[in-house]
Amino acid sequence: MPDPRFFKKKGPFSVKEIAEKFSCEVIGNKGLMIQDIATLENAMEGDLSFLHNSKYTKQMAHTKASACIIDEKNIPIAPPHLTLLIGDDPHLLYAKVAQLFYGEDLSSLRGNISKHASINVSAKIGKNVSIEDFVFIGEDVIIDDNSYISANTYIDKGVRIGRNTKVYPNVTLTYCTIGNDCIIHSGVRIGQDGFGFAVGSKGIDKVLQLGSVIIGNNVEIGANTCIDRGTIEDTIISDNTKIDNLVQLGHNVEIGKNCFVVAQVGIAGSTKIEDGVMIGGQTGIAGHLSIGSGTKIAAKSGLMQDVAPGSMVGGIPAINIRDWHRITAMLKKMIKRSNKND
Amino acid sequence: MPDPRFFKKKGPFSVKEIAEKFSCEVIGNKGLMIQDIATLENAMEGDLSFLHNSKYTKQMAHTKASACIIDEKNIPIAPPHLTLLIGDDPHLLYAKVAQLFYGEDLSSLRGNISKHASINVSAKIGKNVSIEDFVFIGEDVIIDDNSYISANTYIDKGVRIGRNTKVYPNVTLTYCTIGNDCIIHSGVRIGQDGFGFAVGSKGIDKVLQLGSVIIGNNVEIGANTCIDRGTIEDTIISDNTKIDNLVQLGHNVEIGKNCFVVAQVGIAGSTKIEDGVMIGGQTGIAGHLSIGSGTKIAAKSGLMQDVAPGSMVGGIPAINIRDWHRITAMLKKMIKRSNKND
């Protein structure tokens, strides 16, 4: 049950209300009042739970929940006392119900500009923007309506931030343009120098980094992630892409729309990731590569070559995921045989 | 020799005093006055050194130290001029002696609350708490006695911090409860949204993250480490667990007591780590796994399956550590043979 110290609950809502709102079928008691949402394991009477990962199927039998979000094929395993809300995608349906109970109304928080923030007189701050204490805003910054800038964040000269974007505390934004409806988590660093040097006979020369970073709309960037600005063109993250914590994106990287980049991934300079790519955690991708649309990359992979659209790859160096699984299976078999011979 | 710019030295202490305080045997001059502690390589006359890693055995012969912490089996290799303090565990004995010479008395620093901090009137601040400049403390925060909050740190609404806990600068604490005697290093991010999305036919929906993070007592969390809050239940780090820098812990991860998590490890959502587990640096652990108590995981491993208690595993994907070593040895042998045939 979400802690009331942190989350304000709405409701209760009847099963009927929920089912009508999200167009889903019901098996059981439509008049049941749902008090809260909870996992199968921790639900109490009156709670609505959900089953969207088969790992948790065995918890179905013992749950104290009164209702459950479930897909059609799992109906037979549900205990008879449970009222069922049937969804093609139980995870998506759960997401909507969670929003119904706990969706935050940011507008009540908005429109405060702390007198302990340092805001350059040339900055243009839209309507209903909130700026917390100890925020630094440089020359000619533009922040559009309804955006929220949390404490101790640094926004350098010329940066532009769109509408309805939330920037969490301790963030550094330099040389960048951020779209609408973005979420920038704590400690994110955007726009710092790419790692560019020219090694000559007389030593190491720094290459000025003269590009910027452009972040589209509805992008989420995880805590302590770093996105370097381009060397001369821009580093680009396109609409609806979601980036996890502690990710490193080098200069001139371009990421398409609707991508997922899981935690601790590193992408070296000038690599282009097309739309809808999923990159598993701790993966590394070398520079100047092209990763085709819809590619799925297993966690902890190391990519050293271009990847065709729709591929599934894994391993170091990354190859077709099935081949990689075969190699690891083959090696295990070889060692098993050798262990037997000991 | 610790730099007096940073560390205040106590002492000198006689060998006799030290030996009595920590119940250890002495071979040599009990009246010797120890001026300072130092490595074998850099010690000077009057210094106490230590040998706790066999890599440094060869430095014994040439050390200028006057005394040395050592275990019984290494007594024969000590040069005769050295006074020896004998401990079963020289590293532990050194830790105690270092505390004797350089242990910080925080109480002298405590009890200052900066007028340049922003503290919500509803926050409850205990006795002898220090709060440095530019700290932001939100509604209903509770900070217990003797805790220390360094500059530029952000503590969001509802957060609770126990007694004797030190929070270093530039930290972000949201949606969390922190125990007593914890150390939270610079740039740590606790409580941000987990990486949770529901992918439906019409696009990507954010799943509200409605859990919190609960940190036990005597936990240490390294610089720039990120710990996401739970999706609906909590992310939990239990007592006495030590986490290094740049670690990523996903939503709903649970870590038991007395674990060590080395730098740059990533643990995906909902994985449970039991007590006494040691996780080597840069290891990745997939989501929804269970890692049994006392397991030791080699650095840079990739875990994709549950691990039984007491296991030692390594490799990508991780297997029994001996099998992994055999595979790498076998591959090296194969390549040596093929090189010969070139």
Add this chain to the structure above:
Amino acid sequence: MPDPRFFKKKGPFSVKEIAEKFSCEVIGNKGLMIQDIATLENAMEGDLSFLHNSKYTKQMAHTKASACIIDEKNIPIAPPHLTLLIGDDPHLLYAKVAQLFYGEDLSSLRGNISKHASINVSAKIGKNVSIEDFVFIGEDVIIDDNSYISANTYIDKGVRIGRNTKVYPNVTLTYCTIGNDCIIHSGVRIGQDGFGFAVGSKGIDKVLQLGSVIIGNNVEIGANTCIDRGTIEDTIISDNTKIDNLVQLGHNVEIGKNCFVVAQVGIAGSTKIEDGVMIGGQTGIAGHLSIGSGTKIAAKSGLMQDVAPGSMVGGIPAINIRDWHRITAMLKKMIKRSNKND
């Protein structure tokens, strides 16, 4: 073309001026006025472009640039309309030209000390130092002439910073000495406790970390990188070394001169890296090792043994890079064969 929101352009400069300034030969129109610098793909008439990576050779044919920096061997592929500036190392020549057009004159920004910074009275601040808002500077800190400290940065007691060093926002500097002409990017953490514990029969004891961190001259440290201070001796980064983002350096690590450490590398405690070593991204290096001068380490390697000077290594565990490539080729061949037999 660099965005005028962020970068101020000088010029135009004639080809003759540029060629004389940097002692390079010209083929074509020396009187041509260069308006700006740009990539081959995006250049417009009047722009100077460059070719320093063979991946971009095919863009030569269609570029709209008026001039191009190129090496001798690529002259034949240049279209005849292009004026060519010939350099042995086109990347280095480009770096110098970029500096000519866009080199920042920091002196105009310098010398402002914000009244919203918290500066201890005992700190010694040199001439022409800039300190932005919400910076915390502790007791006995020394900052030499012309250095620049950005907002929300924390500089702890006793820290020394040399001349012409730029510290970006949200940085934490504790227990350290930083040289001249350094660049410390946002979110860097220097000097926090190393990950040192003594595990005894009664539990885990923290080992006081009594060393410091010493950073040489002309060192660059990437965003959110962490460098722990030494246990009793110092962690050392030598002159001209360049460290990328999200790198972890453990206690007592020593890195020589002119090294490159790419993003997300982790180096465990007490390892010594000699001069001129290049470490690829996401590499992990175990503790107490010695890596010889001039070694090149492939990305995503795992080093568990000492490496001789001049080596090229790769893989997990890392071996001679050619052997590693052979192993991966051999495994691919084996799996291909097995796929055929399916």
